[in-house]
Amino acid sequence: MSLSRATLGLAALAIGFARAAIVEHNFNVGWVHANPDNAFTRSTIGINGKWPLPAIEANVGDTIVVNVTQCAIPPGGSFTYRFKVEQHGTYWYHSHTHSQYPDGLRGPLIIHDPQAPFRDQYDEELVLTLSDWYHDQMSDLIPQFLAKSNPTGAEPVPQAALMNETQDLAVRVEPGKTYLFRAVNLGAFASQYLWFEGHTMTIVEVDGVYTKPAETNMIYLSAGQRCSFLLTAKKDTHQNFAFVGSMDIELFDVLPDELNWNVTGWLVYNEDRDLPKALDVAEFEPIDDMTLVPYDEAPLLPEPDRTVELNVVMDNLRDGANYAFFNNITYKAPKVPTLYTVLTAGDMATNARIYGEYTHSFVLEQDEIVQIVVNNHDDGRHPFHLHGHQFQAVYRSEEDAGDFDEAALEDADFPAIPIRRDTLVVWPNGNIVLRFKANNPGVWLFHCHIEWHVVSGLVATFIEAPEQLQEMVTIPKDHLRACADGNVPTKGNAAGHTRDLLDLSGQNTPPPPLPEGFTTGGIIAFLISCLMGVLGVTVVGWYGITKPDEDQEPPQSPTLAPLINRSDDADEAQPNRGYDGEEDERQ
Ligand SMILES: *[C@@H]1O[C@H](CO)[C@@H](O)[C@H](O)[C@H]1NC(C)=O
Ligand SMILES: *[C@@H]1O[C@H](CO)[C@@H](O)[C@H](O)[C@H]1NC(C)=O
Ligand SMILES: *[C@@H]1O[C@H](CO)[C@@H](O)[C@H](O)[C@H]1NC(C)=O
Ligand SMILES: *[C@@H]1O[C@H](CO)[C@@H](O)[C@H](O)[C@H]1NC(C)=O
Ligand SMILES: [Cu+2]
Numbered sequence: 177m178s179l180s181r182a183t184l185g186l187a188a189l190a191i192g193f194a195r196a197a198i199v200e201h202n203f204n205v206g207w208v209h210a211n212p213d214n215a216f217t218r219s220t221i222g223i224n225g226k227w228p229l230p231a232i233e234a235n236v237g238d239t240i241v242v243n244v245t246q247c248a249i250p251p252g253g254s255f256t257y258r259f260k261v262e263q264h265g266t267y268w269y270h271s272h273t274h275s276q277y278p279d280g281l282r283g284p285l286i287i288h289d290p291q292a293p294f295r296d297q298y299d300e301e302l303v304l305t306l307s308d309w310y311h312d313q314m315s316d317l318i319p320q321f322l323a324k325s326n327p328t329g330a331e332p333v334p335q336a337a338l339m340n341e342t343q344d345l346a347v348r349v350e351p352g353k354t355y356l357f358r359a360v361n362l363g364a365f366a367s368q369y370l371w372f373e374g375h376t377m378t379i380v381e382v383d384g385v386y387t388k389p390a391e392t393n394m395i396y397l398s399a400g401q402r403c404s405f406l407l408t409a410k411k412d413t414h415q416n417f418a419f420v421g422s423m424d425i426e427l428f429d430v431l432p433d434e435l436n437w438n439v440t441g442w443l444v445y446n447e448d449r450d451l452p453k454a455l456d457v458a459e460f461e462p463i464d465d466m467t468l469v470p471y472d473e474a475p476l477l478p479e480p481d482r483t484v485e486l487n488v489v490m491d492n493l494r495d496g497a498n499y500a501f502f503n504n505i506t507y508k509a510p511k512v513p514t515l516y517t518v519l520t521a522g523d524m525a526t527n528a529r530i531y532g533e534y535t536h537s538f539v540l541e542q543d544e545i546v547q548i549v550v551n552n553h554d555d556g557r558h559p560f561h562l563h564g565h566q567f568q569a570v571y572r573s574e575e576d577a578g579d580f581d582e583a584a585l586e587d588a589d590f591p592a593i594p595i596r597r598d599t600l601v602v603w604p605n606g607n608i609v610l611r612f613k614a615n616n617p618g619v620w621l622f623h624c625h626i627e628w629h630v631v632s633g634l635v636a637t638f639i640e641a642p643e644q645l646q647e648m649v650t651i652p653k654d655h656l657r658a659c660a661d662g663n664v665p666t667k668g669n670a671a672g673h674t675r676d677l678l679d680l681s682g683q684n685t686p687p688p689p690l691p692e693g694f695t696t697g698g699i700i701a702f703l704i705s706c707l708m709g710v711l712g713v714t715v716v717g718w719y720g721i722t723k724p725d726e727d728q729e730p731p732q733s734p735t736l737a738p739l740i741n742r743s744d745d746a747d748e749a750q751p752n753r754g755y756d757g758e759e760d761e762r763q
Contacts, residue, residue, distance in 0.1 A: 196237040196260075201230075204245045205281065213336035213343050216311045220280035221271075228341035229283030231303050236264045236289045255658055264289035265384030266358040266402040268305075275314040275627050278364035282307070286358060287384075293471050294380045294389070298356040298406055306370065306397060306421045306439075307341060308334035308363040318631055324496025330429040331365055331628040337423045337439040345441035346451065349409040356380070359395070360402045364627040366423035367398040367559065367601070369460050372443065373417045373452075377405040379468065383597035385566050386471035392463035396424070398559030400599040400625030413445040418454040427557060427626075466572050468595040476590055477568055477611045480547035484538055486622075486636060487551045487579075488558060488602075493687040499632045500554075500624070506633030507623075508534035508684045510670035515619045516659075518642045519649060520667045521677055525642035530677045532670025534685055535637045540614040542641035548610040548622065551579040552602045558629065560608065561599040564620035564640065568594040571609035572602065580607040599625055617641035617648060633686065 208222035223229050234240050238261055245254040267285040270277035284303045289295075310317060310332065317332045339345045349355065357377075361368060371377075371394040379390040381404035395403050423437040431437075442451045486502040493499055499506040510517070510532045518525050531537035540546055548567070550560055570590040573580065594611075602608045623635040651666070659666045668674035671683035 196239065197235065198239045198241060199232070199234040200241045200243070201232060202243045202245070210280065210341075212338050212341050213309055215335065218311055219313065221276055222280060223283070227280050228305075229281070231284040231286055232269060233286045233288065234261050236261060236287055236291075238287075242269075255654055256652075261287050263287065263384055264292065265381055265386075266360055266404055267384065268360050268362055268402070270362065272627075272630060275318060275364075275631055277362070278308075278310055278627055279314050282362040284358070284360050284362075292380075293386055294356070294406060297354060299350075299353040301356040301358065302347060303340075304357050304359045304441075305338075305340050306359060306361045306363065306368045307338045308366040308399075308423060309336040309338050310364070311335045314627075321628055322497045322499075322632060327492055327496055327498055328429070329490055329498025329500075329632065331427075331626070333428045333430060333432060333435065334364070334366060334423070335435070337366065337368065337421050337437055339421050339439050339441045343439050346444045347441060348447075349443045349445060351409055351413050351445060352411050354406055354408045356404060356406055358402070358404045359397060361397040361399050363399040365399060366427060366437075367396060367401075367557070369422045369424065369462055370395050370397060370420070371457065372407060372419040373455060374410070375407050375417065375419075375443070377407055379403060379405045379463065380471075382465060382468060382595065383566060383599060385596045387595070388469040388471055390463060390468055394460065394462040396460075396462035396465075396601075398557075398599060398601050398625065399627070400559055400561045401597070409443070410445070414449070416445055416449050416451055417443045418452055419443060420454045420457075422457075422460070424557070465595060465597070465600075466569060466591075469593055470596050473593050474568075474596070476570065476587060476592055476594055477545050477613060479545070479587060480611060481541075481544040483547040483549060483582075484636075485549045485551065487553055488624075488634065489553050490632075492690055494690055495687040497632075497687075499686065500629045500634035502536055502634065502636050505534060505536045505636075506686045507536055507635035508532075508633070508686050510535050511672045511682075511684055512665050512668055512670060513659075514637055514639065514670075515649075516651070516666040517669055518619060518639060518645055519651065520674070521642075521669065524677045525639075525646060527677075528639070529680070530669040531637065531639065532680060532683045534683070535670060536635065537637040537639055539642060540638055540640040542614060542617065542644055544614050546612055546614055546638075549580045549582075549607065550602050550610075551607045552605055555604045557601055557603060558634070559599050559601045559625045560610075560622065561625045562610070562612070562620060562622045562638075563598075564616050564618045564638075565612040566596040566598050567600075567610040567612040568596050569600050569608065570594045570611050571607075572600070573606040573608070575603040576605045577607065578605065580609055614640050617645040619645075 203223045205221060205223055207219045208225060208227050209217050210220040210227045211217040220227050232240060240259055240261060242257040243254055264287045268282060269285045270282040284305060286303060321332055359370060376391050376393065379387055379392060381387060383402050397403055419441050421439045425431055425437050440454045489501040490498055491501060514531050514535060517531055521530055524530055526539050528537045528539045552558060600608055617640050620638045620640060621635055622638060623630055656666055665672045669677045671680045673679045
């Protein structure tokens with residue numbers, strides 16, 4: 177563990193938990209080499225020359241200061257994230273910029289709470305990350321994914337599953353002790369089933385929300401989700417036990433022969449004994465997170481003041497690539513980051529139009545009750561994540577149930593005390609209903625946490641209480657300097673116009689729709705048959721050899737507002753990509 181954490185631990189002991197501390201880190205972000213699955217050495221994004229990344233740990237009330245140094249903003253300079261932590265729980269920090277987190281820029285962020293309801297029930301605490309691992313870099317994979325040669329939008333399948341970013345995780349346990357495991361799925365794509373042989377997990381937290389203790393033998397953790405559970409070690413030490421993370425292969429369009437979608441770790445009671453092979457589990461039956469109950473028993477929020485309905489659609493645009501849409505909009509980042517538009521638009525900030533047509537922006541009034549209905553018109557599972565809030569998960573339909581029927585279901589049909597979390601999976605062709613109170617002014621994205629679907633546009637923007645936000649927020653100078661250095665404008669509407677804020681000419685747009693008469697099914701069938709015929713290979717092989725289109729516009733990641741994003745991630749900008757002299761190839 178890093179020196180800073182050791183120091184922090186000592187400081188906490190010395191002064192007790194009464195006084196708020198400042199937890200400082202200096203992060204130098206840059207490329208390093210790693211081979212966590214012992215199959216392939218690749219470049220990955222590290223911090224201070226190391227990978228996996230350190231956990232950031234603090235107590236509720238502390239202030240976290242992270243001085244991130246990176247060559248991109250500003251070149252050779254640094255950028256400081258400083259925020260007071262007012263919420264407890266298990267989080268992670270990661271970069272969405274250019275989809276960097278699957279390249280390694282992902283680490284746990286743990287906020288300890290001396291008041292946690294389970295504080296007296298464990299002896300030791302352990303962070304356990306789950307993730308998927310690609311041998312190729314995102315800068316190579318994205319152009320293959322978002323291309324006319326991939327009209328069905330098949331997502332690249334990872335090469336391996338990792339636990340704590342390795343396939344060789346042995347956790348030394350002492351007989352009779354109880355451990356608090358903080359599990360985080362840092363993956364780009366795959367959900368994972370997690371189970372411990374011979375032991376029971378007692379869930380006590382999901383996504384920062386304490387729960388009533390709930391016993392289970394297995395949990396399902398999507399990309400972006402977190403879960404803490406207590407696990408009591410056995411009293412005798414004659415045997416070691418396997419625990420397994422198993423990627424949800426239903427998410428994969430193809431299942432490469434050589435893929436082992438499981439990763440095994442061990443609870444080590446006795447170093448002289450074998451590390452046993454994991455047993456085969458015939459069926460997966462994880463606990464249904466909709467059955468969890470928040471510890472504080474906060475009741476169902478009242479009927480919504482407004483409902484936002486988002487229909488998930490996958491479709492092709494004129495470039496032939498497959499995009500993801502909420503309703504008819506696929507997200508395209510604005511020229512001016514939305515937060516800066518809010519802060520420079522004066523009275524116009526309450527008009528959703530100024531944020532652009534392709535940011536899918538909704539302006540929320542302070543304290544209104546908002547309901548989000550997601551109807552999944554796609555046959556895949558999607559973990560939806562909202563920044564800035566832990567929503568109530570008021571309803572989730574079965575698979576294939578179709579759209580949410582507001583006329584058929586009313587509040588009496590919803591749980592009186594719904595679970596809250598910030599990431600919830602919707603089943604194929606099913607629906608979910610989420611509710612929250614707009615009491616946290618900010619610019620909050622709502623997106624699928626599968627990074628491929630962020631890339632293909634499954635993102636909407638909530639602009640919550642913009643007038644209050646204007647009063648609350650001043651942009652630090654180093655932000656503005658970083659934007660200036662990166663040529664990112666910080667004034668005006670989505671298109672950068674400062675006088676007529678309703679003028680969106682020149683805004684960033686996705687490719688135009690398919691021409692009339694082209695059905696999507698038709699174009700896909702046509703393209704697939706051509707490819708299969710010409711190449712004579714399976715879809716699996718086709719992935720490996722497809723070259724990115726020369727004319728492909730580089731995909732843009734959404735612009736985030738880390739400044740006041742108190743719910744999850746400290747998103748970081750692009751690290752130095754110029755290493756090993758390979759820069760030209762990748763840009
Ligand atoms: C952040 O780190 C860089 C590089 O070590 C240093 O030059 C800079 O002064 C630091 N900034 C702050 C605010 O500590
Ligand atoms: C997993 O890695 C984190 C750092 O990311 C570390 O704090 C933790 O102790 C590790 N967990 C185990 C079980 O070794
Ligand atoms: C992964 O584990 C599951 C559950 O035990 C098992 O059914 C499956 O065959 C395993 N997959 C591989 C590739 O070993
Ligand atoms: C989406 O459809 C609505 C209603 O038909 C229309 O007003 C809007 O302009 C469309 N948006 C885009 C981005 O095409
Ligand atoms: Cu998705």
